[in-house]
Amino acid sequence: MQNPSPRTPAAAAPAPGEAFPPDLSRQIKERFLHVDHDFMGRQRLFFENAGGSLRLKAALEAVARVDAIPDSAERIHEVAAWLKQVQVRGTDDVRLLLNARAGTVHASLTASGAMFDMVRAVAENVPGDNIVTTVLEHPSSYDAAAHYAQKLGKELRVAPSNRETGGVDVEEIVSRIDARTCVLVVIYASNISGAKLDLEQIVRRAREVKPDLYVIVDAVQHAPHGLIDLQKTPVDGINIAPYKFFGCRGSGFSWLSDRAARLPHHRLAAKSAEFWDLGSAAPWQFAVMTEIVEYVCWIGGQFGGRGDRRALFARGMERIGLHERALLARLLDGSTATPGLRHIPGVTVLLDHHDLARRDLILAIALKGLEHTQAVREYEKRGVIVYERVASSIYSGRMLDSLGLDGAVRVAPLHCHTYEDVDRFLQVTSEICATAAS
Numbered sequence: 001m002q003n004p005s006p007r008t009p010a011a012a013a014p015a016p017g018e019a020f021p022p023d024l025s026r027q028i029k030e031r032f033l034h035v036d037h038d039f040m041g042r043q044r045l046f047f048e049n050a051g052g053s054l055r056l057k058a059a060l061e062a063v064a065r066v067d068a069i070p071d072s073a074e075r076i077h078e079v080a081a082w083l084k085q086v087q088v089r090g091t092d093d094v095r096l097l098l099n100a101r102a103g104t105v106h107a108s109l110t111a112s113g114a115m116f117d118m119v120r121a122v123a124e125n126v127p128g129d130n131i132v133t134t135v136l137e138h139p140s141s142y143d144a145a146a147h148y149a150q151k152l153g154k155e156l157r158v159a160p161s162n163r164e165t166g167g168v169d170v171e172e173i174v175s176r177i178d179a180r181t182c183v184l185v186v187i188y189a190s191n192i193s194g195a196k197l198d199l200e201q202i203v204r205r206a207r208e209v210k211p212d213l214y215v216i217v218d219a220v221q222h223a224p225h226g227l228i229d230l231q232k233t234p235v236d237g238i239n240i241a242p243y244k245f246f247g248c249r250g251s252g253f254s255w256l257s258d259r260a261a262r263l264p265h266h267r268l269a270a271k272s273a274e275f276w277d278l279g280s281a282a283p284w285q286f287a288v289m290t291e292i293v294e295y296v297c298w299i300g301g302q303f304g305g306r307g308d309r310r311a312l313f314a315r316g317m318e319r320i321g322l323h324e325r326a327l328l329a330r331l332l333d334g335s336t337a338t339p340g341l342r343h344i345p346g347v348t349v350l351l352d353h354h355d356l357a358r359r360d361l362i363l364a365i366a367l368k369g370l371e372h373t374q375a376v377r378e379y380e381k382r383g384v385i386v387y388e389r390v391a392s393s394i395y396s397g398r399m400l401d402s403l404g405l406d407g408a409v410r411v412a413p414l415h416c417h418t419y420e421d422v423d424r425f426l427q428v429t430s431e432i433c434a435t436a437a438s
Contacts, residue, residue, distance in 0.1 A: 017323065017328070017356070018326055019327070020319070020415075028415070029416050029418075031416075033054065034046065034054065035054055035416055044383040044384065045385065045413075046385050047386050047412055047417075047425060049413060050410060051410075052243065053224065054416060059288045059292065062288055062291050063284045063287070067282070067283075069083060072280065073086075073087055086283045086287050087281055087286045088286075090285065090289040093289045094255065094289055096310050096313060097223075098255055099228065099230050099310060100230045100255050101230075103257050104256045105255055106256060107251070107253055108251075108252040108253070108277075109250060109251070110241070110251075110252045111253070111254070112138075112139075113140075115140045115239055116144045118256065119145060119216060120144070120148055121260065121263040121264065121265045122236070124264070126183065126263070128181050129153075129154055130154055130155040130176075130178070131145050131149045131155070131157070131183055132157045132158075132177050132184045133145040133158055133159070134160075134168045135168070135402040136168055136192070138187060138218055138221070142398065145183075157176040157181075163351070164353065165358070166192070166193025166194070166195040166350075166351030166364075167195030168197055170197075170202050173202055173206070174202070174205045179209070181209075181210055183215070184216070186215070186217055187221070188223075189222035189362075190221070190362075192362070192364055192399050192400070192403070192410065193350075193364055193403070194359040194362030196222065196360060199217065200232050215235040215237075216260075220241045220244055222360060223240045223241075223244070224245045225361055227318060235257070238255050239252060240252070247291075251285040251288065256276065261276065262274050266278060293309075293313055295316075296316035296317055297309055300313060300316030300318075302319075303319055324415050327413055329356060330422045330423070331413075331425070335419075339426065340426060341365060341426070341429065344433055346367055347365055348366045348368070349364075350403075350408050351364055351403060361414070362410065363411040364389065364405070364408035364409070367409065367433055367436065375388070375432065376409060378432045378436075379409075379432065382431065382432070384425060386412075388407065388409060390407040411425070413425075
């Protein structure tokens with residue numbers, strides 16, 4: 001079963017965002033690697049940023065510069081002190097990104113590993129006979145919740161998806177929470193539909209049911225697309241993956257509230273009770289986070305130089321969100337010269353929704369006459385990289401089934417793309433559909 005694309009009257013459509021000025025878009029592209037060509041120099045569009053992400057040049061340069069230094073940041077000499085400051089600043093920048101105060105910043109190898117660790121710490125040490133999560137979780141969240149529910153004899157309560165919005169309704173989550181809920185594990189945005197969950201309402205209403213409820217959030221997918229503010233969404237744990245945020249693989253960052261950080265967890269006995277890192281830190285991880293924050297602040301500064309660094313970062317993320325919404329609108333409805341996905345014969349926009357403000361820049365589509373994997377191959381032949389979401393995948397099956405889909409082609413550009421990139425994608429899509437129909 002595949003959902004049809006709703007046709008919303010123009011008067012009901014929300015504002016379509018605001019694209020960056022062309023000159024700024026050119027500067028942004030120059031700061032990234034492999035936007036228009038792959039590493040072998042072949043022209044291509046990389047519209048698979050929900051699975052990986054285009055890299056900032058400055059992030060890769062920071063890795064090479066900092067990781068080449070042989071010194072340990074735990075020593076007392078000058079270079080060691082410099083490395084320590086790299087870690088301190090990177091930690092502060094993780095807090096700035098999240099608007100987090102107090103608590104603990106945890107650097108890990110992957111965001112998925114940190115999610116299992118956070119869920120374990122709460123599930124094993126906080127009273128309660130049930131764990132609540134959603135069907136749209138990434139396996140690192142869902143499987144962690146399911147694993148510790150089974151291991152500890154707790155009931156796993158799973159909120160279903162909404163097949164119209166592609167997300168999960170607040171009420172479906174809150175209705176499963178009671179005074180005996182141990183922890184709520186919830187994703188910020190779907191990595192299939194791009195639908196954003198209303199985290200502020202989820203946290204507020206969940207805590208109305210149980211004021212001391214622990215909440216752990218997977219923000220890996222959402223973080224590169226929208227502003228996170230833990231002062232508005234006071235959770236107990238949240239993770240991000242720098243490689244999906246213009247950074248590098250081999251790194252994950254999480255933040256834990258004071259009470260969550262002090263729960264029993266794997267740690268060296270000599271470290272403080274709230275310290276979560278194990279082994280020697282890799283200073284390059286922290287240097288990359290600083291470069292990411294610096295870059296977003298630079299964008300914010302293009303739209304007014306007032307405010308502290310958090311204000312600049314917030315403005316930068318807001319402008320990224322507006323630009324990506326404009327790209328999403330162009331993808332869906334096209335222009336006078338190029339029809340959008342809603343108007344190309346043979347294309348079905350799955351989980352379509354008129355309110356683009358409720359979505360990150362991710363689309364799920366189906367092409368008539370082409371199996372999803374076959375469609376991805378056809379795109380690749382024409383220099384476009386997208387991704388097939390199929391029911392047989394361990395990363396997709398549960399979510400697709402909940403949404404009533406047999407699969408999808410996932411389209412995920414990034415803010416460094418432009419209207420011209422979108423138009424090229426639409427032209428390629430029209431060509432593929434015309435060929436399939438002939």
